[in-house]
Structures are given as C-alpha cells and as structure tokens.
Amino acid sequence: MAERLYRYSDLLTTGLSREQVRRLVDLSRLHRLSRGIYAPSTDPAGRLPAIFRRLPDTAVVGMHTGAQLHGFGDARSPEVHIIVPAGESVPHIRGVVAHEAVLPVGEPVFLNGVPCAPPARCAVDLARSLRRMDAMPLLDLCLRVGACRPEDLRVEVARHKRLRGVCQARELVHRADPRAECRQESQLRLVLIDGGLPPPEPQMWVSDGNGIPLYRLDLGYRHHRVGVEYDGVSHLDRDRLRHDRSRINWLAANGWQMRHFTDLDLYRRPAHIIRTLSPLLSL
Structure with a gap:
C-alpha cells in the first residue's frame, strides 16, 4: 500500500503546532521528504513508495537499503540508498543517497512495492565499498538467510571486473560462509x-x-x-x-x-x- 503524504499546511489543520511538527520530525515519527512534504514512518524502508514517486523510472533500491529489504541488512544506514544509471538526473530528497552506476543493475526485484537491485548486486556493491570488517559479516549473513547462493555472488563479482574495490569483494566472496552465526x-x-x-x-x-x-x-x-x-x-x-x-x-x-x-x-x-x-x- 502506498504511503500517505502530508503537506505542512495539512498537518497544521489537524491541530498540530509548528513546534509539535518539528518534535515529530526529531523523534522520526514524521519524515520531511522535501520542502513542505512529510510522510509518517519510523523506518527508512517504509518511505520507499512515497520517495519513488519523485524518482526517475530507472531508479532502483540498492546498497544498504537493498540489503535490508533482502534480509541481510548487517550494514544498516539511516538514509535510503538508490541506484541510477550514470548521468541520470535525480531530484534532491532529504535522507536519500543516489549512487550513479556504470554497471547495469539487471532485472530488478519488486519488494515493498518498489524495484530493488537483486540480492547479489546489493551484496557485491557493499563488499566493494565497505570496510573489510563490515563487509565480511554482511556476506556471511547474505548466505545464511538464503538471499544468495555462493555461485550467485561469484557470478556477480565477476561482472564488477576493474571497478573500484572489486579485489576486496572477490576475496571476501570466496571467504563467505553461511555457518557464521553473528x-x-x-x-x-x-x-x-x-x-x-x-x-x-x-x-x-x-x-x-x-x-x-x-x-x-x-x-x-x-x-x-x-x-x-x-x-x-x-x-x-x-x-x-x-x-x-x-x-x-x-x-x-x-x-x-x-x-x-x-x-x-x-x-x-x-x-x-x-x-x-x-x-x-x-x-
């Protein structure tokens, strides 16, 4: 179900004061998506349908947020992370981080009503960009919850040849083990x-x-x-x-x-x- 959006004027007509609106934002019970537009949510992933109304059709959820949706969000982030093709124009939205990718994402998976990068893509993107000590637990968890098979990760990391951080990702993919429990x-x-x-x-x-x-x-x-x-x-x-x-x-x-x-x-x-x-x- 799409998340309801509120204009600032709508919130004031319900009896909320300006100070109460600011307080709800501070408590993360309201999220300010852009100037004068708010959405009720305590979870960044819960804002996705509203956010995607303002994004280009080529955008997909990825990185930290994608891993969270796929069930292996060991590397959590308060922002919503999306992936767009290199050169794509993206409007500025508070709390949204856009990653330009030269490597096509492939067929997206629809989760929470929005297109998401496949789990192997989310895992390898993070394995390339996170510190080793953060990337290893994420890859282990990805296998443990069954989001990917080892061969899925190996195939995906091969696609990232010559991209930044691929050497680290390739090594850690080889080391990943679903038996790790924490x-x-x-x-x-x-x-x-x-x-x-x-x-x-x-x-x-x-x-x-x-x-x-x-x-x-x-x-x-x-x-x-x-x-x-x-x-x-x-x-x-x-x-x-x-x-x-x-x-x-x-x-x-x-x-x-x-x-x-x-x-x-x-x-x-x-x-x-x-x-x-x-x-x-x-x-």
Whole structure:
C-alpha cells in the first residue's frame, strides 16, 4: 500500500503546532521528504513508495537499503540508498543517497512495492565499498538467510571486473560462509585469516568417544584440537556462565585448548589474538 503524504499546511489543520511538527520530525515519527512534504514512518524502508514517486523510472533500491529489504541488512544506514544509471538526473530528497552506476543493475526485484537491485548486486556493491570488517559479516549473513547462493555472488563479482574495490569483494566472496552465526564471529574469522592463520571451521561440533556431538565451538581447528570463541555480553548471564564452565572443563579434559576473546581483543588489539593462537597451531 502506498504511503500517505502530508503537506505542512495539512498537518497544521489537524491541530498540530509548528513546534509539535518539528518534535515529530526529531523523534522520526514524521519524515520531511522535501520542502513542505512529510510522510509518517519510523523506518527508512517504509518511505520507499512515497520517495519513488519523485524518482526517475530507472531508479532502483540498492546498497544498504537493498540489503535490508533482502534480509541481510548487517550494514544498516539511516538514509535510503538508490541506484541510477550514470548521468541520470535525480531530484534532491532529504535522507536519500543516489549512487550513479556504470554497471547495469539487471532485472530488478519488486519488494515493498518498489524495484530493488537483486540480492547479489546489493551484496557485491557493499563488499566493494565497505570496510573489510563490515563487509565480511554482511556476506556471511547474505548466505545464511538464503538471499544468495555462493555461485550467485561469484557470478556477480565477476561482472564488477576493474571497478573500484572489486579485489576486496572477490576475496571476501570466496571467504563467505553461511555457518557464521553473528557479526563478531565473522569478524574474528577474518582477523585470523588476515593474521596469516589457516581459515578456521565455523560452528564446529565436538563429539564424544561414541561420535555423538556434544559441544559446538564458534571457530575451531579440528586437527590441532584448538577452539576459538568470542565472548560477548550474553556470556555474563548466570545460566550461560554455568554451562560454559561445564563445557570448558569437558573440552580441557579431552585435549582441547580453548582461547576466548572479547570486543577489546577484536577491535583494539587483533595482533594479540594472532600471537595467542600461533603457538597452538605450530606456526
């Protein structure tokens, strides 16, 4: 259903004061699309039908907003991102970022009533433009939710040959893994790879002597019997802590060496992670 638009004068006739209108905009309960035109929405994606009434027919949703619509919006952005062919004239709309693309988008997918770039295109565009630590979780999530298959990403990244950032995108597409379960786990895996360590196995099950899976590790090196885990806020829960202690004791008794890292290690001292794990992997 198309979103209703309000003129400023219409809002005032409902009994709202100028100060109340400004307050609703500050609270993101109203969005000012252009001078004197407002739309009620708390989600940038919810404004799309109204926004597309003012855009050229060649425009499609893409980048951050496209990833969000396709279900893998790990790299969220408060703005609405659209893609238009290079040289296309686009009116200035508050909160809308237009990306001129020399590479044709292909057949759009209609979501929320508007044309959207295919999921592989959104994923590869972001993999080319985001920082590595932001792009890796997004590609993992894209595969995890089933928005793309690995071959879809490989085909799409091949189309971006010679475009800026394609080397990074090509490498990360090759590394993407749907088994990763959270952003920090994807980033920790990338830190290990960038630090020269072998790629770890995500969400690796450890079995007992009868081959029955008992415990699952965030990341693991089965041959070396080394486990790597990211400890976030959830690990401070009392019940979770009891389970973790029982798990850690069993793993240690069965020859596993576990190493745990936090946000401090991941974001401020990644070299410490590599120094800690290298001796355990005989590197």
